[in-house]
Amino acid sequence: MEYRKVAIIVAGGSGTRMQSTVPKQFLELAGKPVLLHTINAFAAAYHDMEIVLVVPTAHFTYVNTLLKDFPSLSKITIVGGGETRFHSVKNGLQHAQNAVVFVHDGVRPLVSVSLIRRCYEATLLHGSAIPVIDMKDSLREVAGDTNKAVDRDKYKIIQTPQTFLSDLLIQAFELPYDPLFTDEATVVERLGNPVHLVQGEESNIKITKPLDLTIAAALLQEQ
Template identity: 65%
Template sequence: MQSRQKIAIIVAGGAGLRMGSDIPKQFLHLHGKPVIHHTLQAFLSAYDDMQVILVCPSAHQVIAQEIVAGLSKPSAVKVIQGGETRFHSVKNGLQEVTAPSVVFVHDGVRPLVSTELIQTCYEAAIAHGSAIPAIPMKDSIREVQGEHNKAVDRECYKIIQTPQTFLSEIILPAFDHPYDPLFTDEATVAEKNGHPVHLVAGEEANIKITKPLDLIIATALMQ
């Protein structure tokens, strides 16, 4: 296969409402640095030739640039404006992809993603066209429909993580579709365009920081 760029689109558009904070969760401090710093650095450290697109609201552009300046390779990171929804933010990021690439799309508030998972996703995307990290469900689950509910087999379900990783020729045309509220992640967009997605083993530590307890857990994991 011809040489491919590696491009990580980091989506950082959260407002921090569930954190009960005036500061967006991606800018809260974790182990002495903003959450988003750890996320960006994880991708820069995974591959020497990684290019990163940080997508965030216009109101956060200045602080984002300040954080980027403190990274190991600030020149490899470009900050662009986000959109109305995650779909539109990712679509803005994809406009920066102009050559055959492996494209990672990652939540800005998953700062504990490992080098191993990033590299696993890259290799699986090369082999299968896509790589979606997933972990097993531990708890019992029930399907609820109105006033009725029933137990379902948790072995038939997985918890989906990021980075959701694709060959550019799969993910770029998929995002030509009009926005649909059912597009909860990039995998659903790819599936809508006729591409089944390939699951890889995710990581328990690759948590998404959305609530105060998540920040406590992330701090403990980093220590």
């Protein structure tokens, strides 16, 4: 079966943790908004990539202005966000039938073409691909007034794009919302489906605080 390639890029954040009135996905990074770096990565990965941008309706006008010079505008659909990430992704999934679906944070602008392709190939084989990296810091589990060390080798840091065959993901998102649904993998697992892990990238950082923007700029300069 020939699958479409659809990237659902979720960009509904505010500027609260960035201490900025400008939402973090629109902050400037190396001369252009963070969100455009993210879009460009997916557009560069495959010539037939379709992009579904999920943003608050209040940002539609601004996003359209950002995209007016984008060469593949015909492949970009803008969709209104929901109350939570779960609802935002569900809105995006209305445009993702018969596809390999990449769900990606709009504020992970350094995702590489190679990681996107790695997720795609793994999804064709396993039905899903969740990029992860190793824990570097020591971990402790806290329970009330007590705490204990845990084996960090048993844990992974989760990244995006979380990638799935659309049939699997659309079915999972018919479930009623649960606050424990922190990402797409947890929704898919609720139906009893295992998810396949792939190697992520240290540079695939999520920009949530001012320091992250500084780090991203330095990484871009190295590249």
